[in-house]
Amino acid sequence: xxxxxxxxxxxxxxxxxxxxxxxxxxxxxxxxxxxxxxxxxxxxxxxxxxxxxxxxxxxxxxxxxxxxxxxxxxxxxxxxxxxxxxxxxxxxxxxxxxxxxxxxxxxxxxxxxxxxxxxxxxxxxxxxxxxxxxxxxxxxxxxxxxxxxxxxxxxxxxxxxxxxxxxxxxxxxxxxxxxxxxxxxxxxxxxxxxxxxxxxxxxxxxxxxxxxxxxxxxxxxxxxxxxxxxxxxxxxxxxxxx
Amino acid sequence: xxxxxxxxxxxxxxxxxxxxxxxxxxxxxxxxxxxxxxxxxxxxxxxxxxx
Numbered sequence: 520x521x522x523x524x525x526x527x528x529x530x531x532x533x534x535x536x537x538x539x540x541x542x543x544x545x546x547x548x549x550x551x552x553x554x555x556x557x558x559x560x561x562x563x564x565x566x567x568x569x570x571x572x573x574x575x576x577x578x579x580x581x582x583x584x585x586x587x588x589x590x591x592x593x594x595x596x597x598x599x600x601x602x603x604x605x606x607x608x609x610x611x612x613x614x615x616x617x618x619x620x621x622x623x624x625x626x627x628x629x630x631x632x633x634x635x636x637x638x639x640x641x642x643x644x645x646x647x648x649x650x651x652x653x654x655x656x657x658x659x660x661x662x663x664x665x666x667x668x669x670x671x672x673x674x675x676x677x678x679x680x681x682x683x684x685x686x687x688x689x690x691x692x693x694x695x696x697x698x699x700x701x702x703x704x705x706x707x708x709x710x711x712x713x714x715x716x717x718x719x720x721x722x723x724x725x726x727x728x729x730x731x732x733x734x735x736x737x738x739x740x741x742x743x744x745x746x747x748x749x750x751x752x753x754x755x756x757x758x759x760x761x
Numbered sequence: 762x763x764x765x766x767x768x769x770x771x772x773x774x775x776x777x778x779x780x781x782x783x784x785x786x787x788x789x790x791x792x793x794x795x796x797x798x799x800x801x802x803x804x805x806x807x808x809x810x811x812x
Contacts, residue, residue: 568775574784617791628776738795745802752809
């Protein structure tokens with residue numbers, strides 16, 4: 520990992536990887552959503568509303584997974600002060616917040632025909648809403664620290680404290696009697712109770728959304744590194760003039 | 762095949778189209794924002810290097 524913490528080396532790799540990752544993301548997402556909408560059958564219980572799963576589940580996984588990435592990058596920035604760690608954390612946060620918002624909105628739209636309501640204060644829904652607030656808190660704090668020229672240390676600490684919410688999200692459907700259904704896929708045991716006709720578009724969407732998430736993070740990191748170069752040159756110029 | 766599906770009232774009644782529409786607007790909007798901000802910052806960095 521240390522090898523890639525060098526911004527120049529990272530940029531060299533990112534310039535090649537960004538278009539590949541973005542195109543893979545677009546192609547896999549288009550395939551997943553197309554099959555999910557037009558080629559997969561309705562669910563025997565949920566009917567047509569199951570098709571919302573193909574956008575809701577990948578968004579939920581990336582919202583939570585993105586937060587884990589944000590916390591790891593923040594811990595790396597706090598402990599080892601890697602030059603790229605803070606930038607990675609700042610790049611992950613808006614993408615993670617957007618995916619969490621997509622998860623909440625699509626979940627609400629699934630809830631209305633299925634449960635008869637857009638929202639209930641269920642443990643899974645509430646913990647996902649808390650996740651969105653954690654992302655927004657991180658974004659506000661890191662933007663304010665960046666404005667003052669700081670290293671986002673308070674924002675990094677907030678990101679680490681917020682990790683406690685991840686097991687709450689994961690196990691909320693087991694610890695409490697929730698309206699939200701339990702897990703249908705076990706990544707650890709590589710098992711699923713979903714029929715293959717429905718699982719294929721879901722996995723394609725998960726892969727597509729993941730690549731899109733990666734592409735957004737890479738582009739944001741490149742933008743922030745370019746901004747750092749501009750700021751550094753402006754500072755050197757100002758010093759030379761003075 | 763797709764025309765029939767798009768017009769199907771059960772897909773509207775089950776909020777499939779609003780869910781997909783909002784998701785795609787969000788994803789594409791995020792991608793475009795990330796791309797434009799990257800291109801603009803890299804262009805400015807290149808210009809400041811030349812100066």
